[in-house]
Amino acid sequence: MLKLLKGIWLVFLHAFTRPVTIQYPDVKPYLPPRWRGRIILSRDPDGEERCVGCYLCSVACPVDCIALQATEDEHGRRYPAWFRINFSRCIFCGYCEEACPTYAIQLTTDFEMSEYDRRNLVYEKEDLLISGTGKYPGYNFYRVSGVQIGGKDKGEAEHEASPIDLRSLMP
Amino acid sequence: MAGIIVDDRPYQVDERENLLQACLSLGFNLPYFCWHPALGSVGACRQCAVKQFRNEQDRQGHLVMACMTPAADGTRISIEDPEAKTFRASVIEWMMANHPHDCPVCDEGGECHLQDMTVMTGHAYRRFRFNKRTFRNQDLGPFITHEMNRCIQCYRCVRLYRDYAGGRDFDAFGSRNHVYFGRHEDGTLENEFSGNLVEVCPTGVFDDKTLMPHYTRKWDLQTAPSVCAHCSLGCNTIAGERYGTLRRILNRYHNEVNGYFLCDRGRFGYGFVNSEERIRRPKSRPSRDGQTIPIDKDMILRELGPLLADKPSRIIGIGSPRASLESNFALRELVGPERFSLGLSVRDAGLNSIILDILRRGPAPSASIHDVEQADAVLILGEDLINTAPRLALAVRQSARQQPMEIVDKLGIPRWHDAAVREAAHARFGPLFIAAPYSSWFADIATETYHAAPDDLARLGFVVAHELDQAAPTASTVNPTIGSLAKRIAAVLGQAERPLVISGTACKSEAVIQSAANVAWALCKTGTPAKLCYCLPESNSLGLAMLGGKSLEEAFSIVKNGAADTVLILENDLYRRADALSGDAFLKTASKVIILDTLEHDTTAKADVLLPAGTFAESDGTLVNNEGRAQRFYQVFPAEADIQESWRWIRDLAVASGHPAQPNMTAWNTLDDVVLALSEAIPVFRRLAEAAPPEKFRMIGQKIPRQTHRFTGRTSMHAPLLMHEPKPVKDPDSPLAFSMEGYLGQPPSPLITHYWAPGWNSVQALNKFQSEVGGPLRQENPGVRLIESFGKRTVTYFTDAPKPFQALDHGWLILPWYQIFGTDELSARASAMAERIPGPTLMLHPEDAATLRFKAGERTELMLGNRSHRVPVKLDAAVPRGTAALTIVSDFTDAVLPAWSPLIRVAEP
Amino acid sequence: MNEVASRLPIIAGVLTMVVTLSALLIWLERRLLGFWQERYGPNRVGPFGLLQVVADMIKIFMKEDWVPPFADKAVFVIAPAVIIVTVLMSFAVVPFTPSIVVADLNVGLLFFLAMSSLSAYSVVLAGWASNNKYSLLGGLRASAQMLSYEVFMGLSLMGVVMLTGSFNLGDIVEAQRDLWFCIPQILGFIIFLIAGLAETKRIPFDIPEAEAELVAGFHTEYSGMKFGMFFVGEYLGIILISAMITVLFFGGWQGPWLPPAVWFWIKTFLFICLFILLRAALPRLRFDQLMTFGWKVMLPLALVNLAVTGALVLIGHPPK
Incomplete structure (x- = not known):
């Protein structure tokens, strides 16, 4: 019984403490860099699209809100022909970012994306693609991968030996 | 049977098998690469190592390759032995030492045997810090991609290509860790079975080049069991769709028919489904010389209904050997058997029915x-x-x-x-x-x-x-x-x-x-x-022969005599069946030409009304292959708005006409209704329904999903068109669903939409679907052989042996020279095929050419069906004297061949 | 007739006042809960968020007035009206000042008890008419709870009646000129406070609507203004019970310097705040705890209070 009264008294005392509420939008809160907000597609340090259209983000997505179509340029570099995220379905879980092998898809600190029309929440590639590298500045998938693309021949990637000359008789 | 002991438990296996096959049949997950049920064992990859023990007392044991060890009685092995496991993990690690970091841009990713096996052995971290070996790739033609960096040297490709399929332009080159699989130089892989490299290669060295322009991962494909439409053999396929277009064809194992392999025509000929030349909307042509205009489905039915109702006896129906049994039967029901034509010339229909007759008469x-x-x-x-x-x-x-x-x-x-x-x-x-x-x-x-x-x-x-x-x-x-x-x-x-x-x-x-x-x-x-095997021209030629009907010439004469004036043509290009003159005359005489077809062709160019029919990927139906086996193919994806199965169009026409003659037709709502009507109407088809489970069939009360359980983009792919995710389209015709929800286990064999088992994402998951690896599928339903097997029968020989062939002085007998790429009407329209289709050529004996003073490459003029053609000449000593072989590609058809024609050398300018 | 007509201004005044107050209570409760939970509560609409009430009102009136197709329509519509009517009727006997009282009944206290019993019907009928298992469970719990707690609620007040010798609320207030009854009737006051909480279905006695287990209990199926009526009914109940505590135990309008109406409302306001504080501080009881507490603790206590008071009264003023 006393404990009850003590509890009531303690609650009453809270009337004299300062509220912890941050008065958004008058006051903007601090958001950590790893905040899971609006999703973007980044570019590699050379300014090319990072996304290679591997479909891993779409398969990781628990609400299936990512759809894309992969394609290839004439030199073998892959990129998404179109890339769509339906933010009216997105739950900002960040699984797509975790699944992405090229750091292309990243979640940002922007969460102010309310719309009056749900259709405006469907973001296409031109809405998603930014001009920078986002959170991971150095990485360029094609410098590591073994495929040949325009400007990078076989054997020119990191940790690659030059291509084998099949016609050589040397052991 | 042999008794073997695996990890201290006894099992019964087939002693003719090796241990790997036996273990996989028993359901163990034992990694392997170079072994293939159809190619046998060579012990190249060292991946399937297990510990073998001499006897019960032997605790030491020794490592053996399971694929190279017979499953002899009393064999005692351990798969879970730590040493064996470590060995297998090390083997993967060696292979991965040079494997490139490119799974995200590899077409094999997600259905890669190497990925599966790497996960299975537990190798997760790369310890090798040195440079990776690289190779240059080759351009292997329009069907196959080449990325040699990914190779793990299992030798499956070369064993398939050279040893199994007899190819000569592909081999293993180099030695030690320089072994290279490819051609001696860049160039198209010539072998007709090169497409099987895609499935046989355990990783992404060889992939489907036709898939790349619309690349989709396996988990995103909506797939359904299908039957190849490009020749009479009826190979089983799995057709996959994404975003409304057909993306690729994979082999579907059928123990009796195609086994593990397909030909390149079947695998890469699917492109016609996505063709720009598809008929996608009903069209009508107000004046014979004018253009077609798209027209609403209901309007066209309202227009055609009265036309069919007024004079049902004045309609001729022309069927097709490339349309399903159900569609042909629907047409036959609509117009009546006496006005139903097979859509084949007297000769071609006759050849098919002779074959049917021979197979029925027996005893072979x-x-x-x-x-x-x-x-x-x-x-x-x-x-x-x-x-x-x-x-x-x-x-x-x-x-x-x-x-x-x-x-x-x-x-x-x-x-x-x-x-x-x-x-x-x-x-x-x-x-x-x-x-x-x-x-x-x-x-x-x-x-x-x-x-x-x-x-x-x-x-x-x-x-x-x-x-x-x-x-x-x-x-x-x-x-x-x-x-x-x-x-x-x-x-x-x-x-x-x-x-x-x-x-x-x-x-x-x-x-x-x-x-x-x-x-x-x-x-x-x-x-x-002895057994007999006849090859027929098209996917349902034998089925059409069983259905029976009039020849094309009879149909022509009925219209010419004025006994009928409305023509309903089902999926048939008459110019491939008859000579151009009689075709022209027929289409001109008919007052109304209605064509149900999938692609524009010469005949549709003269039609008054075009109705869009579904291809094999957009419809369900039954085809009868060359041995008389009826097999069901299933719709892969919901068709675009107006496209529907031909039999549905014909049903709609019957409903629109209020057709009094066929009250039953109006009650045809599902494929099962048509199959039932067909099996009741024609005795030879009475077992047709057994070819596949009926629509009502369920696994634990659930339909079988066409989409994988990892299917993605569900809430996004339709978003620009419709914010509210549309409900999955209902499939009234089959126990399959256009959905990722449903029964996730193994359905009976005709309903297997894709091969997948936990830990087995590649096509090798097929092992888990077979009652015994390399044997029949679980719950197998191999289709129905409509030609009964028979016991001893009296033999009545054919007696009309022809006279010896006599060459003529003034002409050559032009024989049809069929082409794997180009002769088949549908696959020839696939864009990927274009590069492989040869130009029209006439093949001539060198001595005949010498008498005509021809040199190879020169052009000749020949007369076929009153039309003259100019084609280049090729010389080949195998061609019999007095004859010449003409490629059946592009405009050339075998309708008027063999035919005698003079050959006149064209003087090149 | 004339007498009724002359009282119409008072009736209108009381009605307007209590209904307005109950609406403001919505804002007050949210603000106070906010303070006690270290946040602000509604502070966006108007000064101090006061117009939140108006915004809420507009919203609730604009909502679709939906009656579920499976509900018993007539009863479903009547149920929320019952609670409003019974509570408002109770205000008729509350003496706000010596002069402001709608009906100065000599059985005023009994009338109050009668009306609060009737309000149980509202909840039971709402639960029944919704034709929904959660609603029905809420209704059943409400009927059990109100039946149990009404017993000792009435008994707890008998001490006051004995001390005053009258059921007239005006007389009761007058009888406290020297000593508020909260001193001699401390036990009665505590029992009445607890019973009052239970009667208004406030935390910790809100098990008829326990959202964690019953969605929203008896008003699960209600929306729009019909739901609003339950809501307003609850706040009216809080005001009523607070007012009754003031009248019965804290001397009603009595107090020095300030006018009687002010004293009355200051006291009532403090009890309203106490109700809200209890909500902020206490967890919900389990149903069996609730029944045990009512029958095995509160009822005996009320009887003891009654007996002791009776004895004391007998000793102090032996019957002539």
Whole structure:
């Protein structure tokens, strides 16, 4: 019984403490860099699209809100022909970012994306693609991968030996 | 059976198998690469290591390769042994040392055997810090991509391409860690079965190039079991769709028919489904010379309904050997059997029905492809298999290994021990006699070949039959060459245990077909269980023959006489069936030409009304293959707005006309209704419904999903069109659902939409679907063989042996030269095929060419069906004198061939 | 007739006042809960968020007035009206000042008890008419709870009646001129406070609507203004019970310097705040705890209070 009264008294005392509420939008809160907000597609340090259209983000997505179509340029570099995220379905879980092998898809600190029309929440590639590298500045998938693309021949990637000359008789 | 002990538990396995196969059959997850159920073992990859123990006391044991160890009685092994596990993990680690970091941009990713096996062994972290080996890739043509960096040197590709399929332009080069798989130089892979590299390669070295422009991961494809529409063999396929377009074809294992492999026409010929030339909306042509205008579905039905109702007796229905049984039957019901035409000329319909008659009369039963592989002596009469029935050619190559197997068995080498078997058999091949008008590379393993005009081929058949059974009629005035050849053939066939005679319609000769029957029957009469295999021109040719109907000429004359004036053409291009003149006349005389078809073609250019029909990927139906096996193909994806199955259009027409003659038709709501009506109406089809489970079939109350459980983009792909995710489209015709929800286990074999098992994402997951690896599928339903098997029957030989072929001075007999790429009407429209379709060519004997003063590459003018054509000439000594072979591509059809034509050299400017 | 007509201004005044107050209570409760939970509560609409009430009102009136197709329509509509009517009727006997009282009944206290019993019907009928298992369970719990707690609620007040010798609420207030009854009737006051909480279905006695287990109990199926009526009914109940505590135990309008109406409302306001504080501080009881507490603790206590008071009264003023 006393404990009850003590509890009531303690609650009453809270009337004299300062509220912890941050008065958004008058006051903007601090958001950590790893905040899971609006999703973007980044570019590699050379300014090319990072996304290679591997479909891993779409398969990781628990609400299936990512759809894309992969394609290839004439030199073998892959990129998404179109890339769509339906933010009216997105739950900002960040699984797509975790699944992405090229750091292309990243979640940002922007969460102010309310719309009056749900259709405006469907973001296409031109809405998603930014001009920078986002959170991971150095990485360029094609410098590591073994495929040949325009400007990078076989054997020119990191940790690659030059291509084998099949016609050589040397052991 | 043999008793083996795996991890201290006893199991019963087949002692003819190796341990790997036995373990996989028992359901163990034992990683492997180089072994393949159809290719056997070579022990190249060292991945399937297990610990073998001498006896119960032996605790030490020693590592053996499971694929190289027989499953002998009393074998005691451990899969879970720590040393074996470490060994397997190390093997993967070695392979991964040079494997590139490119799974995200690899087409194999997500269905990669190497990925599966890496996960299975537990290798997760790369310790090797040094540089990776790299290779340059080759351009292997329009079908196959090449990325050698990914290679793990399992040798499966070269074993398939060279040893199994007989290809010559592909090999393993180099040594030690420089081993390279490719061609001697860049260039198209010539072999007709190169597409199987895509499935056989355990990683992404060889992939489907036609998939790349619309690349989709396996988990995103909506797939359904289908049946190949591009020849008469009825190979089982899995067709996959994404975003409304067909993306690729994979092999669907069928123990009796195609086994593990497809031909390139079947695998890469799907592109016509996505063609720009598809008829996607109903169209009408207000004036005969004008353009078509799209028209609303209801409007066109309102317009056609009264037309059909007013004068039902004035409608002619023209069916098609490439349309399903159900669609043809619906048309037959709409117009009545007496006004239903097969859409084939008298000759072509006659050839098909002779074959049907022969197979029905017996006693030689029709052979499935599996039977062909088991045959130990083969006679091919008049067929160029590699072009008319490619998968059968691959089977015949395997049959040539049957007799050398006796040596192998005598030496005590197990048949799965591939390298040893080939070493023992060396270059020996079993008896294969090819008698055909012209040659192809496929004849390289033939015991003897004989190239002659069709009449002479038939005469050879008659003589062989006579040699086997003196009661059989022979041909008159047999020259000694044919006589001695016939003796040799008869001797070999007569001694064989499972002889096989293959023939077909390629020569357009009744006599050839009949002579083949005579040979098989003569063998049966003498007590050898011979089988017969006929190749037909199209996917449902035999089914149409069973259905029966009038010839195209009869239909033409009915319209010409004025007894009918409205024509309803079902999926048929009349210009491929008849000469252009009579086709023109027919279409001009008819007052209303209604065409139901999938693609624009010469006939649709003259139609008054076009109705968009579904391709094999947009409809369900049944096809009857060359052995009389009825197999169901399933709709892969919901068709665009107006496209629907042909039988549904015909049903709609019947409803719109208030058709009084066929009240039943209006009640056809599902495919099962049509199948039921068909099986009741025509006795030969009474077992048709057994070919596949009915629509009502459920697994634990659930439909079977066409989409994988990982299917993605569901809430996003339709978003620009419709924010509210649409409900999955209902499928009224089959137990399959256009959804990722439903039964996730293994359905009966005709309903398997994709191969997947936990831990097995690649096509190798098939192992988990077979009751025994390499054997039949679980809950197998192989389709219904509509031609009953029969016991002993009296043999009535055909007697009309033709006279010897006489070359003419003023003309050459132009024979059809079928092409694997280009002859088939539908696959030729696939964009990926374009590069592989040869230009029109006339093949001529060099001596004939010399008399005409032709040089190779020069052009000739020839007259066919009152039209003149100019084609380049190619010289080949295999072409019989007095004849010439014309490629059946682009505008050329076999409708008027063989035909006599003068050859006039065109003076090039 | 004339007498009724002359009282119409008072009736209108009381009605307007209590209904307005109950609406403001919505804002007050949210603000106070906010303070006690270290946040602000509604502070966006108007000064101090006061117009939140108006915004809420507009919203609730604009909402679709939906009656579920499976509900018993007539009863479903009547149920929320019952609670409003019974509570408002109770205000008729509350003496706000010596002069402001709608009906100065000599059985005023009994009338109050009668009306609060009737309000149980509202909840039971709402639960029944919704034709929904959660609603029905809420209704059943409400009926059990109100039946149990009404017993000792009435008994707890008998001490006051004995001390005053009258059921007239005006007389009761007058009787406290020297000493508020909260001193001699401390036990009665505590029992009445607890019973009052239970009667208004406030935390910790809100098990009829326990959202964690019953969605929203008896008003699960209600929306729009019908739901609003339950809501307003609850706040009216809080005001009523607070007012009754003031009248019965804290001397009603009595107090020095300030006018009587002000004293009355100051006291009532403090009890309203106490109600809200209890909501902020206490967890919900389990149903069996609730029944045990009512029957095995509160009822005996009320009887003891009654007996002791009776004895004391007898000793102090022996019957003539």
